[in-house]
Amino acid sequence: MEQQERLQVLKDIVNIDSTNGNEEAVADYLAKLLKKHGIDSQKVQFAENRASLVSEIGEEGKRVLGVSGHMDVVDAGDVSKWTYPPFEATEKDGKLYGRGATDMKSGLAAMVIAMIELQDEKKTLSGKVKLLATVGEEIGELGAEQLTSEGYADDLDALVIGEPSGPQICYAHKGSMNYTVTSYGKNAHSSMPEFGVNAIDNLMLFYNEVEDFVASVKDTNPLLGNFTHNATVVSGGNQVNSIPELAKLQGNIRTIPEVDNEKIQQVFADILKKLNAEKDVKLELVWDYDKLPVFSDKDSDIARIGQAAYERRTGQKIQLVTAAGTTDAAEFIKAKKDFPVIIFGPGVGEMAHQADEYVSTENYNDMIEVYKDMMVDFLSEK
Known part of the structure; x- marks a missing residue:
């Protein structure tokens, strides 16, 4: 995709008001986009107008890399405090403003686009990338709980949660x-x-x-x-x-x-x-x-691969850190087998839930390339 097309995908899903619900509209948009590029998806219904989305690329192999983002956002709060309408994504001075731009539709969009571009490039993957797009993270990690209980995370060998991280990689949280x-x-x-x-x-x-x-x-x-x-x-x-x-x-x-x-x-x-x-x-x-607390291995393959991919793309070394806030990982780690988890996505956590929430468009585009490299590199390792 061209950068403007990538940005339009993010704008489109930011424009969908999925405040603590209505995630099915986001799931439908992403499913249609993926289908356009030859990638099938499955909706997992949670409630009326609420459905998580599961999609895969690649082929049967030794490894499955999970990538996950949530489709819900928190309430915009006092709209008078926003410079731009929260559900009318606005690009200005290298930033995209809108509720969910950082937390975390940019991470979700970047993961989806990375999968699409690998598919369009006919990149050979020695395994599968599995997208787990969830409902209700902001109000109880509801979609992650459902997907885990129904077995969708049981085949994962590693998981990347695309929450805004800094740029840092978080491997444990309370x-x-x-x-x-x-x-x-x-x-x-x-x-x-x-x-x-x-x-x-x-x-x-x-x-x-x-x-x-x-x-x-x-x-x-x-x-x-x-x-x-x-x-x-x-x-x-x-x-x-x-x-x-x-x-x-x-x-x-x-x-x-x-x-x-x-x-x-x-x-x-x-x-x-x-x-x-x-x-x-x-x-x-x-x-x-x-x-539950999430306590993963900071020396895991996926953490090392993420660090290397980011440094190749940006020339910057990034740190491995821990955090106080919880994520969907707290549910996914209840799957039948253990796997390492990292939280790694565009945007900075401090912008989450704020008026005039925004993500850097450069950071967003960088992370698409980083995710592509991570997907290829993780599945290529023996």
């Missing part, structure tokens, strides 16, 4: 857990609190117990750093002179192998059991989001 605790009390007039049960007071019992546990954690990971917990949403009561009968707290946890998801679930269960044994305390806990 796990992520979200929870909601609901405290049930009893209404009463604030002048007669003895006739009620204050749901906020009981919720604070839980919060204090959790904070005591967090303060007791001394474990750290030499690569990922510390386990963290943050209470992020609190609500309760409806009138200043009434004892509140309901209160809720939501929190986010970033886990490391030393303080993993299973341990956190047990600690929280023990806290609830202890508190609910007290008089007038009724707390309920729901885990809204539970994603």
